[in-house]
Amino acid sequence: MAVRPSETTIRSMFACSLAAAVLAVLVSPVAWAQVAIRAGTVHTMAGESIADGVIVITGGKIAAVGPAISTPIPPGHEVIEAAVATPGLVDARGTAGLTGVFNSPHDSDQIEPSAAVQPALRAIDAYNPRERLIQWLREFGVTTLHTGHAPGKLVSGQTIIVKTRGNTVEEALVRSPAMVSATLGPSANEGSGRAPGTRGKQVAMLREELIKAAEFVEKRRRAQGAAAGASEGAKDAKPATPPERNLHLEMLGEVIEGRVPLLVHADRAQDIESALRLREEFGVRMVIESGAESYLVMDRIKASGIDVIVHPSMQRAVWSAENQSFETAATLSKAGIRVAIESGYESYVPKTRVVLFEAAIAAANGLGFDGALSAVTIDAARILGVDDRVGSIEVGKDGDVALYTGDPFEYTTRCVGVIIEGEVVSRVAR
Amino acid sequence: MKTGSRRCSPACLGAAVALFVAPASAGHAPSDTHAYVGARVIPISGSEIDRGVLVVRDGKIAAVGAEGSVAVPAGATVHDVMGKVIMPGLVDTHSHVGGIGAADSTGPIQPGVRVYDSINPLDSGFRRVVSGGITTLNVMPGSGHLLSGQTVYLKMRRPEGDPPRTIEALFIRDHAGRPMGGIKMANGTNSIGGAPFPGTRGKSAFLVREQFIRAREYAEKIKSATGEDGVVDESKRPARDLGLEALVDVMEGRTIVHHHTHRADDIITVLRLRDEFGFRVVLHHVSEAWKVADEIASAERSGGVLGCSVILVDAPGGKLEATELSMETGAALARAGATVAYHSDDWITDSRLFLRMAALGVRGGLDRGEALRAMTLAGARMLDLGDRVGSLEPGKDADFIILSGDPLSVYTKIEQTWVEGRKVFDRADPDDHLHQVGGYGAGRDQTPYLCCAGGSGS
Numbered sequence: 015m016a017v018r019p020s021e022t023t024i025r026s027m028f029a030c031s032l033a034a035a036v037l038a039v040l041v042s043p044v045a046w047a048q049v050a051i052r053a054g055t056v057h058t059m060a061g062e063s064i065a066d067g068v069i070v071i072t073g074g075k076i077a078a079v080g081p082a083i084s085t086p087i088p089p090g091h092e093v094i095e096a097a098v099a100t101p102g103l104v105d106a107r108g109t110a111g112l113t114g115v116f117n118s119p120h121d122s123d124q125i126e127p128s129a130a131v132q133p134a135l136r137a138i139d140a141y142n143p144r145e146r147l148i149q150w151l152r153e154f155g156v157t158t159l160h161t162g163h164a165p166g167k168l169v170s171g172q173t174i175i176v177k178t179r180g181n182t183v184e185e186a187l188v189r190s191p192a193m194v195s196a197t198l199g200p201s202a203n204e205g206s207g208r209a210p211g212t213r214g215k216q217v218a219m220l221r222e223e224l225i226k227a228a229e230f231v232e233k234r235r236r237a238q239g240a241a242a243g244a245s246e247g248a249k250d251a252k253p254a255t256p257p258e259r260n261l262h263l264e265m266l267g268e269v270i271e272g273r274v275p276l277l278v279h280a281d282r283a284q285d286i287e288s289a290l291r292l293r294e295e296f297g298v299r300m301v302i303e304s305g306a307e308s309y310l311v312m313d314r315i316k317a318s319g320i321d322v323i324v325h326p327s328m329q330r331a332v333w334s335a336e337n338q339s340f341e342t343a344a345t346l347s348k349a350g351i352r353v354a355i356e357s358g359y360e361s362y363v364p365k366t367r368v369v370l371f372e373a374a375i376a377a378a379n380g381l382g383f384d385g386a387l388s389a390v391t392i393d394a395a396r397i398l399g400v401d402d403r404v405g406s407i408e409v410g411k412d413g414d415v416a417l418y419t420g421d422p423f424e425y426t427t428r429c430v431g432v433i434i435e436g437e438v439v440s441r442v443a444r
Numbered sequence: 445m446k447t448g449s450r451r452c453s454p455a456c457l458g459a460a461v462a463l464f465v466a467p468a469s470a471g472h473a474p475s476d477t478h479a480y481v482g483a484r485v486i487p488i489s490g491s492e493i494d495r496g497v498l499v500v501r502d503g504k505i506a507a508v509g510a511e512g513s514v515a516v517p518a519g520a521t522v523h524d525v526m527g528k529v530i531m532p533g534l535v536d537t538h539s540h541v542g543g544i545g546a547a548d549s550t551g552p553i554q555p556g557v558r559v560y561d562s563i564n565p566l567d568s569g570f571r572r573v574v575s576g577g578i579t580t581l582n583v584m585p586g587s588g589h590l591l592s593g594q595t596v597y598l599k600m601r602r603p604e605g606d607p608p609r610t611i612e613a614l615f616i617r618d619h620a621g622r623p624m625g626g627i628k629m630a631n632g633t634n635s636i637g638g639a640p641f642p643g644t645r646g647k648s649a650f651l652v653r654e655q656f657i658r659a660r661e662y663a664e665k666i667k668s669a670t671g672e673d674g675v676v677d678e679s680k681r682p683a684r685d686l687g688l689e690a691l692v693d694v695m696e697g698r699t700i701v702h703h704h705t706h707r708a709d710d711i712i713t714v715l716r717l718r719d720e721f722g723f724r725v726v727l728h729h730v731s732e733a734w735k736v737a738d739e740i741a742s743a744e745r746s747g748g749v750l751g752c753s754v755i756l757v758d759a760p761g762g763k764l765e766a767t768e769l770s771m772e773t774g775a776a777l778a779r780a781g782a783t784v785a786y787h788s789d790d791w792i793t794d795s796r797l798f799l800r801m802a803a804l805g806v807r808g809g810l811d812r813g814e815a816l817r818a819m820t821l822a823g824a825r826m827l828d829l830g831d832r833v834g835s836l837e838p839g840k841d842a843d844f845i846i847l848s849g850d851p852l853s854v855y856t857k858i859e860q861t862w863v864e865g866r867k868v869f870d871r872a873d874p875d876d877h878l879h880q881v882g883g884y885g886a887g888r889d890q891t892p893y894l895c896c897a898g899g900s901g902s
Contacts, residue, residue: 115761146767150759310884328758330791336887363762363792371758375797378855379881425803425854444771 048072049436050091051415052082053099059392059406069099071413074435079407094431094438100387100422101407102157102414102434103369104394106323106354107303109164110147110366112140117365121145124164124359126171130204131223133194134261135171137162143186147366152178153444154370155416155429158188158404164359165197165279165303168216172265173277175398179434188400193277193301194269196220198285199334217288224296227266233257275299281306281334290318301397303356306338309345321352321397326367327375329358343389344380354394374423386423477501478865479516482526483846488821489835498530500842503865508836525846531816532835533579533843533863534798535823537753538702538728538787541569541795546585546593552641553655555627556686557593559585565608568879568888569790574600574869575880576796577858579843580824580833587630587704590642590652594690595702596625597827602868616829624828627694630704631713632765649713656721659691694723700750700828701725706765708735715743726826727752728787731769737780744782750826751783756804757793774818775809784814785823796880803852816851
């Protein structure tokens with residue numbers, strides 16, 4: 015059966031959201047409560063901000079948004095007031111849920127150490143929706159999180175996109191797999207005589223794996239084609255043997271066929287260039303993550319048309335990231351490259367970063383308020399391919415909203431309410 | 445002249461050191477008087493002044509007050525800082541910049557080791573420090589030991605307009621000319637490890653008590669070898685022991701203990717040891733201080749506890765003893781009546797964004813005035829420097845920062861940093877700008893202190 019990539023994506027997404035919907039109704043009767051928000055300023059991220067605005071959420075979706083004077087609140091809706099409303103924030107890349115607050119073996123599933131290349135590792139099999147870090151992110155306004163296997167292995171595994179709520183990963187899930195996580199640079203070296211041990215070896219190994227995956231895909235395609243030919247009665251078609259199941263190659267095959275992007279963590283300029291060279295060779299979909307020195311190779315990034323999920327502004331500027339800048343996101347954005355800002359991966363304290371805080375530093379360092387808010391809402395959603403559901407406050411999108419006492423990026427502003435698909439998931443002041 | 449000063453002879457260096465010890469001793473021309481006019485002035489020692497005048501003479505603050513009430517001296521160089529904000533240089537009570545290394549892995553208690561014998565003053569971490577408005581800092585060894593050595597208090601001077609090339613140029617000296625510093629101690633999980641390190645909290649406290657008792661006995665031996673005339677009988681004097689000497693300084697109150705401690709019961713253990721040995725202590729990090737704020741405040745009122753130096757990080761956890769940290773710790777301590785300072789713990793948080801600590805404290809409920817005091821005067825007092833730095837008052841060192849706006853706003857930039865009347869950072873200078881915002885070359889010479897992070901370098 016030859017399946018076009020878009021069909022698979024749409025079908026699996028539909029199945030997921032249908033399952034989630036059924037579960038939500040069965041498990042949590044308040045999940046689709048009717049909520050309306052009235053805010054002094056509504057940053058919709060779809061056109062101009064609205065002064066004294068109203069957002070109506072019905073059945074988990076945004077039913078109306080507009081000025082209070084012309085946007086009636088239907089009966090039966092709880093009205094929540096705040097100074098500022100934004101779309102629920104979208105963290106374009108973190109590890110929370112696979113990493114936990116205790117940083118102990120029992121809550122650290124971000125890296126499996128036994129092999130350098132393990133694309134078959136699924137994030138859904140490790141994500142803990144009740145992890146305290148998830149609650150922490152949620153209470154600052156993060157409602158959508160792209161999380162999963164961490165940087166630090168040549169290919170560490172898969173990622174998923176979740177909403178920061180739910181009692182099971184199925185309830186939280188937006189998409190699985192979202193991307194396959196790869197790393198180029200010294201942090202992906204294995205050490206003690208194991209491969210890879212150099213940049214050259216990293217790229218050689220990755221090329222080998224991608225070539226194997228391409229051959230796997232081709233062999234499977236031929237076998238499927240032959241089977242289809244046989245059923246149509248072509249008598250002289252030789253029976254082609256399908257390749258043996260191989261979960262790693264099947265996943266990399268998804269990358270080769272363009273259904274799942276390769277997420278490449280690269281900081282040094284030469285590592286970013288290596289990633290782009292791989293992209294050109296294999297034609298895969300790719301997103302660059304971190305990109306501490308991405309400002310040195312902007313022309314090449316722009317020519318490739320790919321997006322960059324920029325390192326947390328306050329990530330420690332050491333080792334491969336020693337030349338990172340508070341202005342990285344601004345510099346790329348001004349060059350016409352689409353950027354999001356990530357919480358990234360932290361091995362120590364703070365155990366997770368909060369994109370609200372990271373975007374604030376970028377806002378103050380050239381990206382500006384609108385650019386920074388885009389980088390943690392609509393542009394993050396676009397890079398993740400979920401902008402049909404989240405990232406802006408528009409009719410028909412998920413009812414995900416964050417409420418603040420003022421400019422969300424000001425240090426002294428507090429997040430006072432968070433709503434996910436119409437459910438008020440936080441009422442504390444953070 | 446860069447080349448000339450690079451080749452400075454030892455004698456010349458000695459002269460330079462002497463100059464920094466007493467920068468105001470020589471006679472100065474009237475041009476050494478500067479007036480900064482028109483800024484909003486936050487003196488910390490008094491109310492904020494909408495349009496103020498700050499007068500600096502010979503590296504010291506000569507006057508501060510409202511425009512009109514403070515005269516600009518004749519012949520003073522006038523700096524128009526209308527629309528800006530001026531506040532004291534920030535005091536960071538806990539930093540690890542400079543590629544430090546003190547105690548090694550051979551034992552958990554090493555009071556004889558001085559951190560300043562390890563510091564590279566050219567480390568670009570110091571450039572970030574001044575770009576964050578920090579003018580005084582306590583550089584400490586890490587928390588992987590019960591006692592990891594002697595800390596050093598530094599002033600971010602920039603003699604001759606160049607970054608300093610000797611650590612001596614940064615020393616803050618006491619009345620006897622000795623470089624000032626404290627003692628770094630730690631309890632909880634960081635200092636626990638395989639032998640000879642303690643394996644439990646009980647063993648940790650035991651090892652500390654044992655060592656302090658030894659130091660007490662050492663002090664008594666010296667005392668009994670000392671005649672009424674104060675002369676020590678060298679034949680009766682115990683052999684010199686640098687570690688015990690340092691602990692005697694601690695027990696006699698000359699040196700302050702800077703104590704890493706997170707969990708509420710660990711904090712109380714510090715207070716218990718303090719009561720037994722009588723040292724003066726600042727409680728650092730104190731993630732769970734909100735659980736025992738009344739006990740801490742009560743200990744501070746009884747004397748010996750100088751307050752808490754708090755760190756805020758952006759999420760809890762990463763290690764067991766930080767899972768209960770709260771942005772409201774500063775507010776809880778202040779409510780209970782304890783003194784609050786903040787620190788960067790650089791590289792745990794970034795010196796360039798040190799002011800963010802105060803703002804997050806306010807987010808957590810701390811009063812604005814107390815938050816700004818926590819970044820300046822409160823920290824200075826925790827280093828025994830409250831009479832020299834931390835507020836804009838006549839007679840104090842002219843250490844101050846010029847900001848583009850309110851110190852608690854994310855959008856505000858630190859535009860200039862001044863130490864003892866000299867400009868040590870200027871955002872308008874391209875190289876200073878590079879170190880403030882980052883970019884290619886900003887990490888040059890930088891040696892991050894890894895401490896307990898465990899993770900491998902990338």
